[in-house]
Amino acid sequence: MKKEQPSWWRPWVLPVLLVLGAIAVQELMRAQQPAPFSYSEFREAVAQGKVESVLLFPTRIDGHYKVGPGENPRTFSVVRVEDPALLEELTRHGVKVSGVVPDSPWMSIGMWLLPLGLLIFVNLARRGGSTEPGGYLAVGRSKARIYAEKDIPVRFSDVAGVDEAKEELSEVISFLQTPEKFRKLGGKIPKGVLLVGPPGTGKTLLARAVAGEAKVPFFSISGSEFVEMFVGVGAARVRDLFQQAQAQAPCIIFIDELDALGRARQAGPMPHEEREQTLNQLLVELDGFDPRIGVILMAATNRPEILDPALLRAGRFDRHVLVDRPDRGGRLAILKVHARSVPLEDPADLEALAGMTVGMVGADLANVLNEAALLAVRRNKDKVGRAELEEAVERAVAGLEKRHRVLNRLERERVAHHELGHALVGLALSGAESLRKVSIIPRGIAALGYTIQVPTEDRFLMTRQELMDRIAMLLGGRVAEELVFHEVSTGAQDDLLKATDIARSMVASYGMSESLGPVTFDDGKASPFLETGPSRVRGNYSEAIARRIDDEVRHLLEAQHARVRELLGAREAVLRKAAARLLEKETLSGEELAALVAEPGSGKPLEPPARDAA
Structure with a gap:
């Protein structure tokens, strides 16, 4: 109909x-106004003292007669004529006179139009x-952007590196396309699907791909768009959003950055009442709508640990899909998707690029390819080559190269020995990373030089010895300065920060301290997906335990410092020789440094030192 x-x-x-x-x-x-009488009668009444007060208008005169005790008030109205002696006459007979502003035609028109307006x-x-x-009063309406089926070109083929997540979401697509297959067996699709994972892994893109595959409308809104300064607006927008979605079912509602709306409610002295009312309305709507009508609520967040427990219980967001960092195969698939519009000199370079970008997410990989394309344009090339891809990775990892920053001779020598201290310790210690490049060209905000190590494989666990090897490599630059210049500089500040963080995590979080035993002092509230750096807030333990943790961290660092000093002290000749070559060329590859170390007369071969139990 x-x-x-x-x-x-x-x-x-x-x-x-x-x-x-x-x-x-x-x-x-x-x-109902009093009937007017003649002007002469009015002047006669004034002369006889019968008028008490008058109100002068531009075109008429209204007034009150004098009345005795107990009599009703009597009024009159008379047409006004030109009479210069009128005011003097009224004053002489004691009549109270008042007036009004002369009428304007525009004022009259305005008085008529104001009520109508x-x-x-x-x-x-x-x-x-x-x-x-x-x-004008649409503040309570939802701000969701609505995409029709034809406006969503994204498909699962455009999303790579998250195969497990796509498998989890295939049921949602199947339900939206053929819901009767589930209803036949009494199955109910989850009301809410929560996508969790680090930033840049493609959670929003994956949600749009689900809508594109299912060919249903897609409502997209951010969690922060619900909350306003006006009380009740957020709850009204939640109600309006679900009403619109139910009118266009089957469809998908997607709320990005859910933690802005669904943060756990607090009972403290200063709760956020408006946000909590909005959250309560969302919980009510999740309970109230019928899953059989085909409305699927999807949300994305990288802070699942701060969400309200009532939001995550069964019957609301009862399916959690992890969209994690891709492995090597996933990175290669993502690079192939983004390389569709980027002409490459050799498509096989993408495999090497996937190996050099361990830990990067989809957004990082897209940025690397874009930077490589920009470099190729800057060099007037028709295709992107291996050199541009490697330079783009270095720019993403270490920052923009600053060849115009001029260092004096002493600083260049110190930076060269510092970076080679890192490199030689990295070559000496066996591990899952290979040395790729050492440079004394400044990059980024504060890096006067850099040493790049590339992992040879994806790693998800690290042993105690591997963590100590990493601390040793971080301390290699400072120890090299001590050996050559017999003093240290401020250049090792970032290295010390990272080394201390690793040592503190070993003691307080991973239970790798022999003194404190297999105990963790971590409160477990840190975000699993956001790299916010080391926490400076002390956990729930005593001052005595805090002192023992500090002592154990210092012991670990001092033990690795002594280990590195012994290692580099036995190879001081190769350290000085390699530094001279680095000062000459400014950049050494891992192969060049390895060949230089292997030359006769370079000192003791770089063999892994004995591992201690410190």
Whole structure:
């Protein structure tokens, strides 16, 4: 049945009737005014002292007669004529005189139009707040952007590196396409699907791909768009969002950055009442809508640990899908997707690029390819080559190269020995990373040089010895400065910060301290997906335990410092020789450094030192 379209004139019926009623009331009031009498009769009454007060208008004179005790007030009205002696006559007989501002035709028109304008505004506001977006009172309407089926070009083929997540979400697509298959067995699709994972892994893209595969409308909104300064607006927007979605079912509602809306409620002295009311309304809507109508609520967050438990219970967001960092195969698949529009000299370079980008997410990989394309354009090349891809990775990892920053001779020598200290310790220690490049060209904000090591494989666990090897490599630059210059500089500050963080995590979080035993002092509240750096807040333990943790961290660092000093002390000749070569060339590859170390007369071969138990 075709829905009847409202006539254009219906919204204006009420304002017009109200204006006509106001005109009728005004005319009725004018009809009840006192009947005017002649001006000569008015002057005679003034002369006889019968007039008590008058009100002078531009075209008439209204007044009150004098009355005795117990008599009713008597008024009169007379047409005003030009009479220069009138004021003097009224003053002489003690008549109280008052007047009004002369009437303006524009004022009269304004007095007529003001009520009409107010009625039109109220009518438009009422319509805008209830049926049309963008109305004056539409603050309670949802700000969700609605994408029709034809407006979503994203498919699962455009999303790579998250195969497990796509498998989890295939059931949602199947339900939206063929819901009767689930209803036949009494199955119910989850009301809410929560996508969790680090930033940049493609959670929003994956949600759009689900809508594109299912060919259903897609409502997209951010969690922060619900909360406003006006009380009750957020809850109204939640209600409006679900009403719109149910009207267009089957469809998908996607709330990005859910933690802005669904943060756990608190009972403290300063709760955020508006946000909590909005969250309560969302919980009610999740309980109230029927999953059989085909409305799927999807949300994304990288802070699942701070979400309200009521939001995550079964029957609400009861399916959690992890969208994690891709492995090597996933990175290669992502690079192939983004390389569709980037001409490459050799497509096999993507495999090497996937190996050099361990830990990067989809957004990082897209940025690397874009930077490589920009470098190729800058060099007037038709295709992107291996050199541009490697330079793009270095730029993403270490920052922009700053060849115009000039260091004095002593600083360049110190930086060269510092970076080679890292490199030689890295070559000496066996591990899952290979040395790729050493450079004394400044990069980024504060890096005066850099040493790049590339992992040879994806690693998900690290042993105690591997963590100590990493601390040793971080301390290699500072120890090299001590050996050559017999003093240290501020250049090792970032290295010390990272080394201390690793040592503290070994003691306080991983239970790798022989003194404290297999105990963790971590409160477990850190985000699993956000790299916020080491926490400086002390956990729930005593001052004595805190002192023992500090002592154990210092012991670990001192033990690795002594280990590195012994290692580099036995190879001081190769350290100085390699530093001279680095000062000459500014950049050494891992192969060049290894060949230099292997030359005769370079000192003791770089063999892994004995591992201690410190």
